[in-house]
Amino acid sequence: MILYLLKRLAVLLASTAVAGVVVFAFMAVLPGDPAEIALGVNATPEAVARLRTEFGTDRPPVVQFLDWFGGLLQGDFGTSYVTTSPVGEQIADRLGVTAVLVLGGMLIALLIAVPVGTFAAVHHRDPLGAAISAASQVGIAVPAFLAGILLVFVFAVQAQALPSGGYVPFAEDPAAWLRGLVLPWLSLGLVQGAVLTRYVRSAVLDVMREDYLRTARAKGRGRMGALWRHGLRNASIPVVTVLGLQLATLLIGAVVVERVFVIPGLGDLLLNGVAGRDLLLVQGVVMVLVVAVLLINFVVDVCYATLDPRLRGAR
Secondary structure, three states: OHHHHHHHHHHHHHHHHHHHHHHHHHHHHOOOOHHHHHHOOOOOHHHHHHHHHHHOOOOOHHHHHHHHHHHHHOOOOOEOOOOOOEHHHHHHHHHHHHHHHHHHHHHHHHHHHHHHHHHHHHOOOOHHHHHHHHHHHHHHOOOHHHHHHHHHHHHHHHOOOOOOOOOOOOOOOHHHHHHHHHHHHHHHHHHHHHHHHHHHHHHHHHHHOOHHHHHHHHOOOOHHHHHHHHHHHHHHHHHHHHHHHHHHHHHHHHHHHHHHOOOOOHHHHHHHHHHOOOHHHHHHHHHHHHHHHHHHHHHHHHHHHHHOHHHHOOO
């Protein structure tokens, strides 16, 4: 297991380096000079040249990349071209908000998907099981931002039971913090719950057809008892893989949901950076999102190998 972890860790580090090259190259080819944008159209060439030297954008791209990536490894994301404040501090301020949003959405998705997907598999020949399967297909087709708009219309506009947007820090007012996050969590959790329900149902159905489960039932165990004792561990292997992919999808979806509910997370910071053409800020936020996705995949691989030890030697 230790050798497997070291291999996966090496892959993670190599992937991070490649991602850094790709993100930097993509930002470098975008049009617009940060110095000209910061000084405006009336800036003199001498002033632009001085600011380029101050920003460090007059150096060769390879030198700029090594300086930027070396700073990342030490936790230094550079200084914003627009606000002149450290990019790392801005990202740190918003990262916690996005993490709470994503984890809350995933928790709701799991609370929906595991029991509902298992029930739909066990009762797949019943009308209720078929209805759950059909409802999950409809849920998959609904984007998170559309679900958010619908929830706002029902619970904020019509029922006036929850706020339609805004964010209150937990330290200021825990109750207002919770009320403000209910609809964003549901927006992400309901859609992802529909996706995961399909996979849980499929995984449990596959396990129910296995010989060892028939043997367990032949020995006197009930359908749910045999499934709980012998089937759920094997059924969880494909679900864990999909869970990692969906968590990455949820992270990206949170960028849009933050905008819908006016939540000051990474998505809001990213869109503000794009609007202000603050390329170093955008570069830092994108890199954080990419590394988060890579870390999620790393954790999924470790969970996968833990559940099925045969995979440790297969990779």
